[in-house]
Amino acid sequence: MLHANIKTGEEVIHMATPAEEELGESKWEVKVPEKKLKDKLFFENLKAVVIDTNLCSRCLTCVSICPSGLIVTDEDIVGFPDFEKNCFDCGACVRVCPRFIYEPPSGLGNYIEIVAAKSKRFKGQDGAMATELIASAIDMGMIDQGLFVDRNEKWETSIFHVRYPEQVGVGTLGGTKYVFAGILPALKEAIRFTKKGVGVVGTPCMISGIRKLQQEFPVFKEKVKLVVGLFCTENFHYNDLMKFLRDEKGIEIEKILKTNISKGSMYVTVAGAEKKRKIKMAEFEERGLVAKGCDFCTDFTAVQSDASVGSVGSEAGFSTIIVRNENAKEVMAFIREKGTAEFGEKVVMDEIDYLIKFKKKREEHIKELKLPE
């Protein structure tokens, strides 16, 4: 039950008061979303509009919210085996899907400041500032749990729950993974047990999913305190990408230390080799390795996040941070106070603008998209 706070006008969560409990008053109403395709189950709607049209970004928001827990990902495609039989038809998946009613976010978004910084405590892909933000938020007591994407030797992703900043020292936590990870289903589990709040790092599509969850369900609004977005141009399907690197490029997956994309090429650092391997993005696109959902994504800087982090725009070894709201500003102030990060000279906005425009071009793909009537 949402009520407006008289002073601030903000919506606040209404918990059942003891008086109401005594009365045994437990009647409530739940809004159900409208179906685009009438006479069909909600999951069929989602399948027709989002999954079958390749609009799906695989953010896994639907997986996290489905009460049956039977929405799964198979070969990087979201599916629901036997949904005719098992779907509860509650509409939760449609309510939270950021692309069912798609309002593509783009541009630089609102921000308070843009700075370049480098963590003194952690080592990561560039400045390790996403890690630093979460670790500092744990230090200052804003959150008691941070969700990170970890990887194993084969670059398969898994979710790592961080409760103490020292845990972030694990070598594979920082760094870009370029494959999908199920951070949202882990987030739903995490909010059950958290006392102070949870901090998350994710790609722009995941951030949109989290915001949609927060908009629909107060329990997420209350418990998810810090949302750090990553600059993202595109993502890859794990199996296809690894097969390509192994079979066609002859790179041993276990020896890859780092991957990064800049100026239209992917650079792969391999242990023992002096030079980085350069693979042009066009090669990936030819083979259709880039996730199809990314074709419809126009958001480079994760405009809906609390703070966005990426390497673009700052010199080597530094991260660019776009601080967007008060939560993130507090954390940045804490970092400055404790001196856990070194701040860079300046941020080259042209580089960021270039990629924002590059992704903005994908709006055409959305226009071309034919949605079922």
Next chain:
Amino acid sequence: MKKVGTPEYNLQDKLKYHLSALSTAAKQVALPLNITTHYPRERRRWPDCFRGYILFDPERCISCFQCSFICPANAIWMKEAPSNRYYPTLDYGKCIFCHFCVDSCPGGALKPTKIHDVAYRTMEEMLTLTEEMVEPPEIIREDKVFVDYVIDTEDLSLKRTKGRDNLIVEIAPSQGVPMVSQCVDRASCIACKVCEKVCESGAVSSIKDEERLIVKMAIDAEKCTGCGLCVKECSMQILRLVRK
């Protein structure tokens, strides 16, 4: 100081009991039984709240898994019955006879008995299936007399009664604290109706209003037994048990 008074025997009684003891020993030598023989053939009369063998009434079971969750010895396993319902099975090899399961059962489906001397030949036999829990087990009973300690003004005295003590007791199911299910964060409800599906007493209801695109959810506090099934199953974890 209080004394336990013993019955007084005359010579005839003493002779009788001695002969009986000798014949019992002789019988055991010739035809040994596989359990310890009671001697004298009398039982203490146990109180009705004695924690013994547990009986099960499938009609009252709501498959809430409470007994298997609460069992500290992990002796209770739920098994699927042909009716797709889950019923408990009890491994007496693990059971510590704490009767937490009996006390926690919201429907009173588990019932205590005074039976405490069931003998098994193998470990496998000790795993008692649901069907075997419905009827009391077959036990060898040689007792013809039961004894009671009675407080007779000042002294405790032993009282002998002829006949057999009834080991099956009719005891009212444990009431506990009356609880009722409540939704604590109504705005986070997704109306998946899992609570309605799992509720055995029909306390949760939902009405879909097609025109307004609204689902009206309600929990009837009168019908709710406070079993906690819906609290456990709620996908958003927004139901809680509160005191009635």
